Amino acid sequence: MLALVAFLLCAPPPGQLLDLREGSLTYTVVHRLHEVRATSHQVEGRALAQPDGTVKVQVRVRIATFDSGNSNRDEHMREATHEQSHPYAEVKGTISGVTIPLQQPQETTLHGTVELNGEKQAQDIPVKLEPARGGVRATFAFPLSLDAFKVERPQLLFIKIEDRATISGDLRFEVAR
């Protein structure tokens, strides 16, 4: 009996696994003098589509891979987010009512948790899903508060950047082989 319990606990959950094949994540922050966008193309992710239409999603990116076009600024961002202690920013969550393979574009919401700077915040993220080569393309954008994640906002000329940052992404998932 114990073996059965162990088997059931360890057995992979039923569903279809999708791997993130390509994509980018961008953060946008605003300073009184200019707007900064930084992008990373080194995104890792996986999704598990379950038979009941629930999709579990995990996407993460190394903080060090964001490129804003200014190496000093990128270094400062790594410092502000304590990248040495918390090298990844991550989103985990679930989407309901999605059937894979996707037949048509669909707008939905991911109910999830965003982790940045070692802090976690619940976040509802509007996501647009489209059928894509061998899987699904997901595009999204959502705001977050840097203060809520205890990020010491960087300053330029002694003026801090705004608290609100926007995270946007364009990710393509393919059915895992």
Added chain:
Amino acid sequence: MIALAAALALSMQAAPGGSPPPDIDLLPPPAAPDPAAVARQEQLDRELRTRRNMLQLHQLGGMLTLASLGATVIFGQLNYNDLYGGGGYTRRWYDWHRYSAFTSAALFAGTGALALFAPSPLEKPMRLDTAMLHRIAMGVATAGLATQIVLGFVTAGGVLFF
């Protein structure tokens, strides 16, 4: 027992449409840092704090340098007008120009030193970005300022300084 096992297995699945599950681990966890990495991390944190403080002062130094250079230009023009532009050769702006020039040079050097000697513990690729353009521009400005200092002494030599 079977019912218990089934209940346990079902409890691992997210409730459709409900709040997010406590944790979803679909990706392999990142490797945990070893003690040596933790020690290096603490060292990096210290160096990054020092770097941040020095670069904040670098920004302040830049603004003060800009202000003092502006003052130097104004006093220099007033001094020129006084000496060679029909101003009566009173030398009333001479010391103003002289000391604002010295102040500018000192501020410029100190501001540059703050950036040059700031620790840079994180590996950064060498590439042409706005930070590199700033470094190149400041290299040209340093050459220009050094030339100005030499020209200042040469121009004033024998007339103003001796």
